[in-house]
Amino acid sequence: MPHQLNNHRNESNPLDALQAVIAREQKAFINEKTGRKKIGYLCNYAPLELFSAAGVRHIRLFKAGDPHTVNLGERFTQSVFCDFSKSCLGGFSGGDPLYKAIDKVYTVHTCNTVKRITEIIDQFVPVKLLSLPKLRDLPSSRHFYYKELVDLKNDLEKLTGNIITEEAIHEKIVLYNKLRQVLKKISELRKWAHPPITGGQYLDLVKAYYYLEPEQALKLYERLYTKLAETPVRRGDFLRIMVAGSIVADDDRRLLDLVEGELGARVVVEAHCTGVRPFLHTVSESGDPLRALAHGYLDQAPCAKMKPLSDSSENAGKLALDYNVDGVLYVYLKFCVCYGIGTKEFITHFQKLGLPALEISSDYSQSDHGQLKTRIEAFIEVLNERKENPDEQYISA
């Protein structure tokens, strides 16, 4: 039988202390009165190197996971909208102190939902929307995204009054490459039979990436990596799970707590946009830094909005194999168009690779806990049986 994971937090452990560090940084973001501009952004295609080179303090807009904030957002939408986007709107309309502190929001047109909420967020705080080419192999698309980044640079210079030099961008590219590499390396420790870090803890690290100042985050990650890499290798008989699908917001731990806390499996890798996926690429450190950013960001592991969709499913499948997972939880928020309608593409691909997969459509309400638990429990039972009898035909749900 799998180990029951110890979920108790120990504040002397740097991993457990992360939440407090993040909370402190959020408070600092709110209270900073130095005149330094503060921005929020959506999503992984926003080039953080450029934000940092502009000298702005930046946070990702992904404070979500509770039904109350969703309700606040429903003032602007009907229920037929993904809870994450509703929460973004709820955060602004409800006057969340973190969002209230923001001087400007930058969004990238990944999915149409993001594009749509951009127009509403503009009622609360100035917004700039960047176009995002979906055909990343076309030279014209790459050039166009480069031009978008030139425009973004100009906009940031106007916002801050700072000139963004090529040297400054280059310096930040080097810094963020180090950040991505160390987060990737920490994630790869989860390839061990007994990973020294849980899926929940890894998501906390990722959360820190989006809230902490990059230099501070790098120090913390490097220290952590050294410590974690020294963990004695142990035998492990955890069920190894990949979570794939749409965004997992910073406070959306319901499923993870269930899988790791209540059911004793271990999430070892994520193919969604707030797990390891954004840290798999590096940006070239030579040549025109803005062009390097355009190429680097378009070359990252693609979200489901990029074309063709099979790029995204194949990438998820590759991650699952690399991390030797026993099964995949394919989770998307209700009304998430990209991952909801794209379900068949992903599930079929996992099946082709011999990976059992369970599709879960979820939201931020708390009402379906029992149902979720029953379904995941049954899935885990199947995976356990399969692990014990590897020659039997796999079952997908």
Added chain:
Amino acid sequence: MSNTLVLEEASSLPIPTGERPPPTKSPGLEALLAMAQASDFADIERAAGEGATVVWGFIMGWNPLFRALNVISGEMGLIADSIKFSADAVSVAESYFQIPVETCTPVKARAGLHHMRRKTTNIKRHVQFAGDCGMSDVMSELLRKEGLEVYAVEPISPFKFDPTRRDEFVRFYVDEIQRLSHWLVGKPVDETILAAELKTRNVVARKLDRILELRLRNPFHVSLADVFLLGGGSFDYFAHDTNYFENRRKYIAILDQLIEELENVPEADDFVPLLKVGGCPFCGELCRVVDEANGAIVGNNMLEPALYREDVSPVESLAHFMLDQQIEGRGEDKSGGSFTATAHHISQQLRKTNARGVIVTGVTNCPYTSIAQQYWHDYFKKQNIPVIVMVADTHVKPTEEVKMRLKAFIEMLA
């Protein structure tokens, strides 16, 4: 069959029992209906089988390009058939494609129909504007595994458009047009033919504009359901995507006939002019409900006197047209446009038409219109303009409750 669906639906209803008697049959509309009935989607399938270049999908505002390249879009036929066969098609979409139940019916029905016809159709290519409704866009990706060659056109997202970047954006779309032409027919579009297509389309647009202007005197001679027919097989009734029912000379002659009729019909008694903004479920039966209640829809967000520029190269003209419809919110989600900009345009139409209220429509389970309809509702309410939000499934007849709400709204404004 694709072109007659709306009118057929409206005509099959019982004669209204309200105050307004049914209008005299317009000879022009009768002729238009006959043209629509003669234009059968089966012809397009047959043409594809005989070697014509036919694709699924369309790009709002770029139909003149398709015509100049001698390429036919079968999308209108697919949409019409997806309504006819929606029960089966939706079931296939949910079971075979695993499309979530909560997805809107139009997308599920089209996906299902593609699968049901994958072995019999002669049309094996699909063109997708990546700035289109996100559901259609992702659904098109699933079609790759159905044996279709799927081609995507890149969009720009010009919310808060910076005019200093217009040339850059136009160049981007010009490149996309040339790339699309190569994919469709293997060569660039002949600019002389394209220029002629744009010129014809502008002639038609001006005539339609005149018809819509004359409708303000008597909107019942050509009701909203009829107006859809005016588009000439178009997705939007301002005919940017018209196929002229494949007989443009006759089609234009009928438009002239209608203008003459409208110039001579007596002015209608007091009625309630209304504007409609939002998705497309509001046709057929609901149009009839508006007429019955002595209301008349005199404009909507698709209804803009937009012309293709004739002072630039025709390819640039198409690029400008795409950009402008996005910036101004015309075509709304189909063109990847801004829905907040749409509200400003409806405001202009309010001034032009003296409409007394706005009907905001949305498709059931469409997240994109759900956010837009709330915005439009709030926008007009703030200006003290009466507004009602009607959400309906495009593939299901509206309920009595929906109809009663609409009638009550119009009565309130009378």
